[in-house]
Amino acid sequence: MATHITAGRGTRPLPDENPCVACEVREFAVCGALDPEELAQLSALMTQVMVEAQGTVLCEGDPATFLFNIVEGTIRVHKLLPDGRRQITGFLYPGDFLGLAVHDSYAYSAEAITDSRLCRFPRDDFYTLMRQMPRLEQRLLGMASNELIEAQDQILLLGRKTAQEKIASFFLMISRRAARRGQPENPIHLPMGRTDIADFLGLTTETVSRTFTQLKTSHVIRLLENSQVLLADQGALSSIAQGQ
Amino acid sequence: MATHITAGRGTRPLPDENPCVACEVREFAVCGALDPEELAQLSALMTQVMVEAQGTVLCEGDPATFLFNIVEGTIRVHKLLPDGRRQITGFLYPGDFLGLAVHDSYAYSAEAITDSRLCRFPRDDFYTLMRQMPRLEQRLLGMASNELIEAQDQILLLGRKTAQEKIASFFLMISRRAARRGQPENPIHLPMGRTDIADFLGLTTETVSRTFTQLKTSHVIRLLENSQVLLADQGALSSIAQGQ
DNA sequence: CGATCTGTTGAAGTGAGTCAATAGTGGTGG
DNA sequence: CCACCACTATTGACTCACTTCAACAGATCG
DSSP states (O other): OOEEOSTTTTSSOOOSSOGGGGOTTGGGSGGGGOOHHHHHHHHHHOEEEEEOTTOEEEOTTSBOOEEEEEEESOEEEEEEOTTSOEEEEEEEOTTOEEOTTOSSBOSSEEEESSOEEEEEEEHHHHHHHHHHOHHHHHHHHHHHHHHHHHHHHHHHHHHHOOHHHHHHHHHHHHHHHHHHTTSOSSSEEOOSOHHHHHHHHTOOHHHHHHHHHHHHHTTSEEEOSTTEEEESOHHHHHHHHTTO | OOEEOSTTTTSSOOOSSOGGGGOTTGGGSGGGGOOHHHHHHHHHHOEEEEEOTTOEEEOTTSBOOEEEEEEESOEEEEEEOTTSOEEEEEEEOTTOEEOTTOSSBOSSEEEESSOEEEEEEEHHHHHHHHHHOHHHHHHHHHHHHHHHHHHHHHHHHHHHOOHHHHHHHHHHHHHHHHHHTTSOSSSEEOOSOHHHHHHHHTOOHHHHHHHHHHHHHTTSEEEOSTTEEEESOHHHHHHHHTTO
């Protein structure tokens, strides 16, 4: 049966039955494809874990023992070069799945940006169950397909866009993803710091900061309190993101 | 039943039965997962098409009517910005599948670099069949997973590597992929021109050319005739690719 | 209230891009 | 078979977008 581990056990009593039934992100997540019976089987494998801000979820090179489903919080996924250069390959939000691109060991590290709650599944058990649930496998294939499309957009961004275009594209991506989760698409919230944004866009913190200022000065965005950014002129932002 | 269209019909008589049985790339391709019965069903959907060098396989934005399996030749997949900047997101070789990251319309264009032969499947029929063949779906999920891992490597390369590191990584990737297809891993063959390499690595042709010359001068590679490159010092190449 | 961390701004440097000329390479036809 | 053309690759000189290095400004917190 699903259990909580680490901090936060007593924050809210879980229903005696299946905790997944009441899950708020289920419709966006892998588990959204399952019927109640299948959901019960999957939840039987599941352990909920809390990871506090800046904590590690998994490490590049470690044996891939677990797969995760993000329920609350924001996760950053990154790869490192031996000399310490870092590339963030993605930010994960509630409903996102962590472990699609996994073989025997993790090819990337993942850390929590904010305090986060995740559903954790033993990889082997998950795969076994997947073999028995075509709908689960189809859903994962669909999610993998989406991630590939996003990865190719990111490849275009990194290979061919200027700093301004990268930042504008980034704002729009965050906005679109918030909308997909049913949250307001504007203003957007940026839980990650300038360094994370820089390492995601292949820039430096200084360039990110300067570009924010430029967009602010030209009234395309406005920086609000609490790491919120108002997209004041979405048309202009779209134009910039696509290179005019 | 499978048929040839366009040029090349008479090059070699197909067996009367299932042409896929004798296919040389089947073990590397999607179809490698199927039993003879399933293979026959899949091949019933299939049409072989020839695309000559520089010809178009599919166009970004077009309705995604077909999926493809590369049998012979090399394909480049790219995305364009409105002003014409191009990013090549991948090179496809025999055994590779074209259409994993596809929704209703193609999110990229694909062109043949050399004369190519492809197996073409109507997308809807392919998906229908996939629902009935768990092994096909599993295989596709595995291939999507591999592609995601490669995409993340490419993201690291584009975001954080220098020109030298990009070129060195590129040589090693081509070498590794040749080995995976059972071809010699050294010397490598580069069917694509400098412009393609530049647009794949987020560089210009000039920088690609200069970097080739640097690596040649430092005896890490040697340029042979017929677009072949000898990786003279693979250790040095690996060191460079990872940033020393 | 100082200490620490994150973000912003300034000044100077540089890796790769741009522009331009030259050198191969392969194809075609007289 | 060679002369010509078109195209791709190489090399050189110069420029620039972004980085690097450095100083400073806010926020957060014990």
